[in-house]
Amino acid sequence: MIPITPQRVVFFGVTGSGKTTAAERYAAATGLPLTSVDSDIGWLPGWAERDPAEQLRMVEEIASRDAWVLDSFYRKWSDHLIPRAEVIVALDYPRWLSLSRLVCRTLRRMVLREEVCNGNRESFRRVIAHDSIIRWHFTSFASKRRRIREYQDAGLPVLRFTRPRDLEQWLRSYER
Structure with missing residues (x-):
């Protein structure tokens, strides 16, 4: 059962689905x-x-706390995080939507020279690199969607959103 206001929340979804933005909004609304x-x-x-x-x-230390929001997780340490999550907020959007968001975001970051994280920036070289974020989208899309269903089938506390407007409605319920 998912608590009314979960205190340990992890967002999960395909690359470009908007996990970070959604996690930021949830954390701001709840103070977590x-x-x-x-x-x-x-x-x-x-x-x-x-x-x-x-x-x-770092993940083990965060997971041991009573309250946290993570905007994603890496599979290699998911077993240390998922059992402590009160809810997995799964953004399970169609490829056309997540890919178009990802491409627009990547191009905006390149053109405006926006920092991605820790001084790192997108560049044309990064976009065409073997480990580019756009290539990662294609590499990981099917497996991430499959994992969402596996989490649900395993009885984990998953809130699965297939449309951005449904996520928006859920987030707004905390922002009041």
Whole structure:
């Protein structure tokens, strides 16, 4: 059963679905502490990935708290986080929607030289790189959608949104 105002919340979905924006809004509305996985756990300056053992240590520390919001999670440490979550907010949008959002966001960041995290910025070189965010969307799309259904089938507390307007309605219920 999902509490009326969950205190340990993780957002999950395909790349470009809007997890970070939704997590930021939920955390602001509820006053819960937000952890941005890419900024706070995953990436260091120069697009260097933080040591996996250090990531796991950080996640275990966060998961042990009574209240938290994470804007995503990495599969390699999900077993340490998911059992503590009161709800997994799953953004399960169609590819055309998440991909169009991702491409627009990436282009905006490139043109405006917006910081992504920890001084890292999108560039044409990053967009065409082997590990580009757009390539990652294609690589991970089916498996992330499958995992959402697996979490539901396993009886985990999943709120699955297939339309942005339904997520919007849910978020607004906390922003009043």
